[in-house]
Amino acid sequence: MSKRRIAGFLFCITAVCSVIYSCQSENDLNYARYYTNGKKLYDLHCQNCHGSDGQGLGKLIPPLTDTTFLKKHKSEIACWIKHGVSDSMLVNNVLYASEMPANPTLPDIDIAALVTYITNTFGNNRGLYDVNNAATDLKPCIISK
């Protein structure tokens, strides 16, 4: 009887562990997918201006290394990528006033990949940002535009 109990207990533990493990790896896989895609898109759309190390360019183009700034404005990045930026912003204590061009043809999933890449590179570490996050964050700026 007690042997059976132990066996059952072990089975439950194993089951729970494997469920957690597979979920985790599913999440990891999803993150990896977004991140890899994001890097490709970054090289194509962003790297010319923001640099391969996110270093920006002098006081002309802001860097992407201000982790506090990116943390604070994470929900706005999607809108900036899609619709461009015309307001000035204070990054690393430098005021940047140049306009950033819009990318109106990028689908939500690509924007999500870009945000995942940017907010997890250059010293940032904010985890997965998926297509649903992008859709939610893009709603208010569609209305305001």
Add this chain to the structure above:
Amino acid sequence: MNLRLIIPVSCFLFLSCNQKSEKLPILGNREAVTRTVDGKTVTDTIYQTIPSFSFVNQDNKVVTEKDFRNKIYVADFFFTSCPSICPVMHRNMLKVYDKFKDNEDVKIASHTIDYKYDTPEKLKEYATKLGIEGNQWEFLRGSRDSVYTLAERNYLVAVNEDANAPGGYIHQGWFILVDKQGRLRGAYDGTKEDQVSKLMGDMETLLKETDE
């Protein structure tokens, strides 16, 4: 041919090859000019050189070819509102600037192709934000024709207006290396880091070159 001849001949060939690689090639068109000196016929090669020009720089001062005389310099074409290749070009040019900063024998000339928008004030703002002081790196503005002709005919860089291009202009990202006599000595893709490293090495070589 016997062995005694082969060894010195191959040594000579090897040495002459080696010597060649120390010197940068002279690019562009050339023509042979024959003249008579003391009754003998001498043929000289005339190489293409940058003709005289007159532009206004970021400090609203007139800059001509005389300001580049007896200096080696790197020339490129850009515009301040350029959203495509210019930022990466000038990120790379900054490396050249930092390496040769305050070297009186070295200059940089960035010609704007946006003759409408890029006034000296705009160029000054751009230079300052890039972190450039003084006039070792000149940001030059001229009329459409003077800049476009110089680019295509003399620096061999394609530039043009194109309403469909991002920013309204298309241009190539070449960095052109010019020697103290105004001859073209190298062309490097300013958007590629390895090419820009090669440019900086070639500039060292060119600075060591003595006038023939």
